[in-house]
Amino acid sequence: MKMKKYLSVGLAAVALLVLATGCGKNDETGVSAAGQTSEQERTTVKLGIIGADTDVWDSVQARLKDEGIDLEYVQFTDYSQPNTALASGDIDLNSFQHQFFLDNFNEEHETDLVSIGNTVNAPLGIYSEKISDIAELKEGDKVAIPNDVTNGGRALILLQSAGLLTVDEAKQQAPTVSDITDNPLNLEIVELDAAQTARALQDVTVSVINSGMAVDAGYIPANDAIYLEPVDEKSRPYVNIIATRAEDADNDIYQKIVAAYQTDETIKVIEETSKGSSIPAWETFGKK
Missing domain, CATH: 3.40.190.10 (Periplasmic binding protein-like II)
Incomplete structure (x- = not known):
């Protein structure tokens, strides 16, 4: 009888040890007991841009890190490339064009790309x-x-x-x-x-x-x-935008990226890097 009692206690101790050990690891969702996001949960979003200036997007990227989102810049050299890459699925978003340019591209190429957020108005x-x-x-x-x-x-x-x-x-x-x-x-x-x-x-x-x-x-x-x-109401068609494919317009991750862009922190970086040459468009023309 004593042996059975000791055996039961021993098995209970082992079970508690296994349970305690398991609590220190990431579960299947990739979140630890402390609530920290693991690498398994992180999402990489490919963002097409023109040129080498990424200062504004770098500031956005820093804020997105805490939400488990990593931006991967895909740099292009001319305006003919980023929409083609977006339509084919090679990238997830692009940010280089104004609404009028996007409308014209859709018409010429029979694509269905849409704006999901305004960025800046950059006067010609x-x-x-x-x-x-x-x-x-x-x-x-x-x-x-x-x-x-x-x-x-x-x-x-x-x-x-x-x-x-x-x-x-x-x-x-x-x-x-x-x-x-x-x-x-x-x-x-x-x-x-x-x-x-x-x-x-x-x-x-x-x-x-x-x-x-x-x-x-x-x-x-x-x-x-x-x-x-x-810069006046006639400038509206030339407001720069963040674009994606129509079927992804309501993607939660992409909406978080737009929200992270349209912040006071971004306004400060836009003012610093453009020396006042670019205007935060969501403040003047609305968020979308």
């Missing part, structure tokens, strides 16, 4: 290494603009707002060079890939350069542009 600028004021432009001077439909049209509208030419109003936000109705100085419009507009400054009198390309080239748009795009 006119830059020059030869003159310091647009009033110095002369007859026949060369003007470089991006050659894609959306940014090219935006550039022509910018030149119109600067009083340099007039475009057909019927074309709304997508005029082309052939839609110029008045060009008093007979400016020679040179259409280039957006990535080449900054490099062309030695060969043209002025160049219309997207904000991100200008920053990558070492310019501070608010200081170095000789003319900067006005």
